[in-house]
Amino acid sequence: MSAARPLRVAVVEDEAMVRGLVLALLGAQPGIEVVADAAGQSEALAAIAPGAVDVAVLDIELEDGNGLALGRALQDRDPRVRILLVSSHNMLALVRSISGSAPSAWSYLSKRSSTQPGRLVQALTDMAKGRVVIDPALVRRSVPRTDTPLAALPVAQFRVLQLVAEGRANGAVASELGITPKAVEAQLTVIYRLLDLPEGANHRVAAVLEFLRQSVRPDG
Amino acid sequence: MVRDASLAERRAVALIAMAGIVLIAAVPAILLVLWAIEDFGPVAPGGEPMLAGAELRRVAYVALVLVLAVAAASGLAAAVLVRLHVLAWPLRRQAVLVLGLSLGVGAVRAGALYLTLPRGAPGPFVAAQVTLGTLEACFAISVALYYVGARRRIRAEERRRLVETQRAERARIEAEEEELRVRRDVSRQLHGGLQQRLVLAIREVDAIRDELEHGRPAGAAHSLEALSERLDRLRESEVRAVAHSLYPLAGDFSLSTALLLLTDRLPPSVRMDVRYEGVADAVLAGYSLPPADRVLLFSIVEEGVNNAMLHGRADAVSVVLRGEPSTEGRSTAHVVVDDDGTGLTGEPTLSGVARLRARVRGRGGDLTLGPSAMGGARLAARIPVLSPAAEAEDRA
Numbered sequence: 001m002s003a004a005r006p007l008r009v010a011v012v013e014d015e016a017m018v019r020g021l022v023l024a025l026l027g028a029q030p031g032i033e034v035v036a037d038a039a040g041q042s043e044a045l046a047a048i049a050p051g052a053v054d055v056a057v058l059d060i061e062l063e064d065g066n067g068l069a070l071g072r073a074l075q076d077r078d079p080r081v082r083i084l085l086v087s088s089h090n091m092l093a094l095v096r097s098i099s100g101s102a103p104s105a106w107s108y109l110s111k112r113s114s115t116q117p118g119r120l121v122q123a124l125t126d127m128a129k130g131r132v133v134i135d136p137a138l139v140r141r142s143v144p145r146t147d148t149p150l151a152a153l154p155v156a157q158f159r160v161l162q163l164v165a166e167g168r169a170n171g172a173v174a175s176e177l178g179i180t181p182k183a184v185e186a187q188l189t190v191i192y193r194l195l196d197l198p199e200g201a202n203h204r205v206a207a208v209l210e211f212l213r214q215s216v217r218p219d220g
Numbered sequence: 221m222v223r224d225a226s227l228a229e230r231r232a233v234a235l236i237a238m239a240g241i242v243l244i245a246a247v248p249a250i251l252l253v254l255w256a257i258e259d260f261g262p263v264a265p266g267g268e269p270m271l272a273g274a275e276l277r278r279v280a281y282v283a284l285v286l287v288l289a290v291a292a293a294s295g296l297a298a299a300v301l302v303r304l305h306v307l308a309w310p311l312r313r314q315a316v317l318v319l320g321l322s323l324g325v326g327a328v329r330a331g332a333l334y335l336t337l338p339r340g341a342p343g344p345f346v347a348a349q350v351t352l353g354t355l356e357a358c359f360a361i362s363v364a365l366y367y368v369g370a371r372r373r374i375r376a377e378e379r380r381r382l383v384e385t386q387r388a389e390r391a392r393i394e395a396e397e398e399e400l401r402v403r404r405d406v407s408r409q410l411h412g413g414l415q416q417r418l419v420l421a422i423r424e425v426d427a428i429r430d431e432l433e434h435g436r437p438a439g440a441a442h443s444l445e446a447l448s449e450r451l452d453r454l455r456e457s458e459v460r461a462v463a464h465s466l467y468p469l470a471g472d473f474s475l476s477t478a479l480l481l482l483t484d485r486l487p488p489s490v491r492m493d494v495r496y497e498g499v500a501d502a503v504l505a506g507y508s509l510p511p512a513d514r515v516l517l518f519s520i521v522e523e524g525v526n527n528a529m530l531h532g533r534a535d536a537v538s539v540v541l542r543g544e545p546s547t548e549g550r551s552t553a554h555v556v557v558d559d560d561g562t563g564l565t566g567e568p569t570l571s572g573v574a575r576l577r578a579r580v581r582g583r584g585g586d587l588t589l590g591p592s593a594m595g596g597a598r599l600a601a602r603i604p605v606l607s608p609a610a611e612a613e614d615r616a
Contacts, residue, residue, distance in 0.1 A: 066472065089460045093484035094477060112452050143488040146535075151488075216488050 007128050008052065010036040012044040012070065013059040013086070018115060022057065025117045032124060041065035041073075050078035055127055057114070060087040060094070068094060071106065079103035082127050086114045092138055096212040099132075105205045107133040107167070126167035132208045133167030142215040149195050150214035157194075160187045165208045229301055236298045243291040245355060250284045251348035318361050326353030391582035398579065402465055409462045417454050421447060470518030471511045478518050479539070482525065489535060492525065497542040513605040516579060517541070517555055520587070523572050524557025524599035532561020532596045543605075553605045561596035564589070573599070 009032055013019040019037060026034050035052055038044035040063035048056065056074055058067035071083040082104055085095055088111040099105035107127055113119040113135050123133040139162050144151035153161065163173040170188075174181040188207075195214075197206045254277060330349035424447045431440040470478035476494075483492050509517075521539055528534035542554040573589050580587040585603035592598035 061472075068473075068477075089456065089463075090484070091481060093480040094473075097477070097480050110456075112455075145491070146489045147491075216484055216486055218485060218487055 006031050006033040007124060008033055008035045008054045009124060010034070010038075010044070010048050010053045010056045012038045012040075012056065012062065012067070014039050014061060014063045015059075018059075018111065021115050022120070025115075025120065026124075029117075029121055032121065039063050041070045044070055045073060048074060051080075053078075053081055055082045055084055055124055057084045057086060057120075057124075059111075060085060060091055068098065071098070072102070075103050083107070084109060084114075084123060084127060084133070086111055090138060090217055092134070092212060092217065095134075096209060099205075099209055105132045105209060108135055108138075109133070110135045110137060113137065123167060126169070129169070131167045131169070132165075132205050134165045134208065134212065136166045138217055139165045141217045142211070143218065144215050148214040150211060153191065153194060157187050157191050160184060161191055161207060161211050164188070164204060165211050233298050233301045236294045236301070240291050240294040240298065243287050243294065244351075246287050247284065247291070248348040248351040248355070250280055250287065251344045251351065254280045254284070255344040255348060314365065318358060318365065321361055322354045322357035323350075325357035326350040326355075329353035387582070387584060394578050394582040398575070401575070406462055406465050409458070409465065413458045414454070414462070417450075417458065421451060421454075424450075468515045468518060470514040475509065475514050475517055475541070478514070479521060482518075482522060486525070487529070490529060490537065491535065492537045492539065494539045495541070497540060498544055510606055513553070513603070516583070516603060517553060517605075520555050520576055520580070520599065520601050521557055523576055524559070524597075527572070527599070528557070528559030528561050528596060532559050532563060534559035534561030534596050536560045536594065538594065551605050553603045555601050555603075557599040558592040558594045559596035559598075560592075560594040563591055563596045576601075 009026060011019060011022050011026070011034055013022060016039070019039065023034055023037055026032050036044070036047040038047050042064055044056075044058075053074075056071065058071050060067040062070065067085055067087075071085065074081050075083065080103075083102070083106040085091070085106055085108045087108075090110070092108055095106045095108045107123060109119065109123055113123075119136075126133050142162070144153070144158075150158070150161075159177065160173060163176055168176065170181045170184045174184045177184075188204075192203045192207060195207055195210045197203055197210065327350055330346050330353060333349050334346055424443065428440045428443045428447070431437075431443065468478075469481060473481070476496075479494050483494070486492055524539070525537050528537050536559065538556075538558045540554075540556045540558075542556075544552040544554070573587070577587040580601050580603055583603055585601060587599070587601040590598050590600075
């Protein structure tokens with residue numbers, strides 16, 4: 001991806017107020033260009049030409065259909081488009097189940113995060129670099145399931161994995177935890193081994209999906 | 221296509237059966253001709269039987285053999301077409317009974333005639349009488365049996381319709397009660413939970429304004445952060461609860477998706493396995509089920525899982541969904557929720573289960589709560605569901 005070209009984004013959201021808010025905060029952002037916006041599934045499929053969009057921000061609840069079906073349809077037409085799913089309720093389990101078979105793993109933000117300028121722009125930038133982004137608030141609320149490799153992970157490594165799941169690069173993880181990027185890399189190697197990740201997969205993405213699979217986010 | 225073929229087949233059977241009946245009816249006629257020739261046959265003026273009589277007799281015998289052969293062949297053809305083995309046993313027994321009775325009646329009738337005639341009747345006459353009597357009795361008994369059968373079918377149909385009407389009525393009442401319950405729940409949630417929390421939030425806003433007025437921006441910022449967090453929790457849990465009371469999750473998503481979302485909200489110590497069997501994977505788990513069926517199946521699983529955790533303190537829950545295809549686009553969905561908790565203690569008076577049972581029965585299904593092989597409770601239900609016939613047939 002050349003540095004000169006802006007990130008092309010599509011926004012699909014049925015609530016006009018929220019859509020307006022997201023469009024306004026992305027419009028003010030250098031390096032990001034909103035090339036399409038829509039309120040529903042059929043409108044989005046008509047507005048988003050294959051190859052014209054790098055990241056599609058999709059609300060789960062739409063006027064017609066839902067963000068899941070729309071995301072699948074968009075990736076069927078153009079496997080390179082990355083999907084950022086947005087929902088007002090915790091629908092993280094959907095992202096996990098879809099990402100297994102999708103051309104690229106989906107990212108997820110709660111509606112609260114998606115309307116905060118910093119969070120949304122950060123998520124889009126991280127996604128543009130090929131990372132998966134999971135809402136930080138939900139990542140922090142995640143509790144490992146009993147009797148899983150994730151539950152056996154030492155606290156320090158669990159924290160590293162949480163930050164990776166939020167879409168942070170190694171450098172950002174390192175500065176957040178006050179350790180060197182080299183140490184982060186070493187931790188990740190251990191994490192990949194402990195989580196018993198499938199051969200040949202993109203380990204960073206696979207580790208995030210395993211993190212989601214082996215944890216729950218209880219209510220309250 | 222299939223229906224056309226069976227219609228053509230039925231027409232062929234009717235034609236062949238009619239031909240058989242006509243042919244069999246011809247048998248006594250020929251026999252009577254034979255008898256007439258032998259006893260009162262054309263006699264030449266001189267008293268000697270005419271040659272024509274002997275020829276006529278030969279012709280009659282040949283005709284008799286031919287008619288019997290053709291009748292037997294057509295009977296065989298009809299039997300092959302009807303495929304006697306597919307006839308149910310009671311129907312076959314009935315056919316044997318009718319034939320036996322008719323033969324008896326024919327024999328009695330011939331015997332009586334034989335005895336009342338002044339001199340011993342010749343063979344062809346007796347045979348003709350037996351055949352005629354059998355045919356008459358066969359006809360009479362068949363008509364009687366058909367009449368009785370038709371009456372029984374009509375009564376059964378009336379009973380079935382009555383049961384159907386009663387069930388529809390029950391289902392309508394259940395639906396009304398369910399709607400009222402949901403309204404009451406939503407109203408309570410709005411009044412009890414949401415309103416109280418909003419009142420508290422307003423008080424916090426007032427407090428923040430006071431802090432700002434008294435020149436304490438740092439405290440105000442801190443309070444605002446806390447308020448924002450609380451409002452988000454309110455939106456996430458309370459508003460979601462109200463929304464899902466009004467329209468359950470499974471209404472918007474496929475059953476498998478809704479169950480996945482349910483799994484994600486369980487406490488970390490609870491393991492939940494979901495298995496799909498039979499046509500369940502494609503039909504039950506997919507979007508092809510009508511929303512009402514999806515919602516009911518989801519509610520049953522949700523109830524089973526909630527009971528397992530709240531009453532049974534279970535660590536493991538097993539959910540099995542099984543679909544059974546049946547005729548005319550109707551399938552049966554089986555759902556079984558097992559847990560390893562403490563199980564049922566005494567007579568359970570779970571209002572949730574009772575409500576669900578009423579809903580399931582209203583749809584012509586059944587729901588039971590009993591002990592599970594896993595050690596805890598087992599909630600099992602069977603529900604007739606509408607599914608696209610093509611899909612059910614493809615996998616049958």
